[in-house]
Amino acid sequence: MSCTITLKEKGLKLTPQRRLILEIIHDSEGHLTAEEIIEYVQTRVPGVNKSTIYRTLELLEGLDCVFRSEISGRHVYHHAEEGHHHHAVCRSCGKTIDCDEDLFSSIERTLESKFGFHADLHHMVIPGLCRNCQQKVQPAK
Amino acid sequence: MSCTITLKEKGLKLTPQRRLILEIIHDSEGHLTAEEIIEYVQTRVPGVNKSTIYRTLELLEGLDCVFRSEISGRHVYHHAEEGHHHHAVCRSCGKTIDCDEDLFSSIERTLESKFGFHADLHHMVIPGLCRNCQQKVQPAK
DNA sequence: TTTCATGCAAATGATTTGCATAGTC
């Protein structure tokens, strides 16, 4: 993994905890919330502390090994090798659809030319309803 | 204000606190964070409690008197009469540019036809850099 | 005079931080 090399180059240590966290993010397609990562880490190796995981994630983000974004205030991570892209997330079932990086590029161009605003639309989370959940009856509650 | 009528119709009470909060949201163009609203309310009437303000905002959202969205985990409100629209927010100076409601409509169409995904892109917050801040030298830190 | 709303204080929940100890290089 390129990340382990990056760690070494920076004089940072490759601890078992960091290996494990890297491995988990690496093996998952799509994004993981910080909580999911904590859960998976602790399932495999009980006793690893939350703080360690948060600190590692912050570190890896700084090294551009993982990208971080936010879904309703929570941190969400995916590994950098996936490249930038967007997620359409179903608010009913949670299913995620990965979308192309340039989905928003026309909007970036519009904002640039209209307002001179340089938008960062690199890893958007798009809320909505997936095909299946649209078909379910939506109770008026 | 239509909101006060809505309150009465629902058998809800029009208290001074609610009046004030409505007035503040109404008088501001653009969005306000919950914290800003709390600050403005307490400047005008010291002693109004945070919980009251949060509860009122929640209530007003339920009545569709205000719209709520999120900027980096924080609640952000604007009054409903402005209609749906989007904000391009400069991450350097905080300046906000209001954008047209249908800025994202082509993306909505793309997601719909490609994946059958029904996106809710009603009140997006678009991070980026405004014209002025792009011109400032970006120190490498 | 009966709901509904407020204030207060305490709870929440994700994330962060200080500090002593332990592990990597």
Next chain:
DNA sequence: GACTATGCAAATCATTTGCATGAAA
């Protein structure tokens, strides 16, 4: 052995909640 990383516990910070009191209708 030096310096970094970890675990633990306590601190944050925005938001929420329970409950007794107070105010609209």
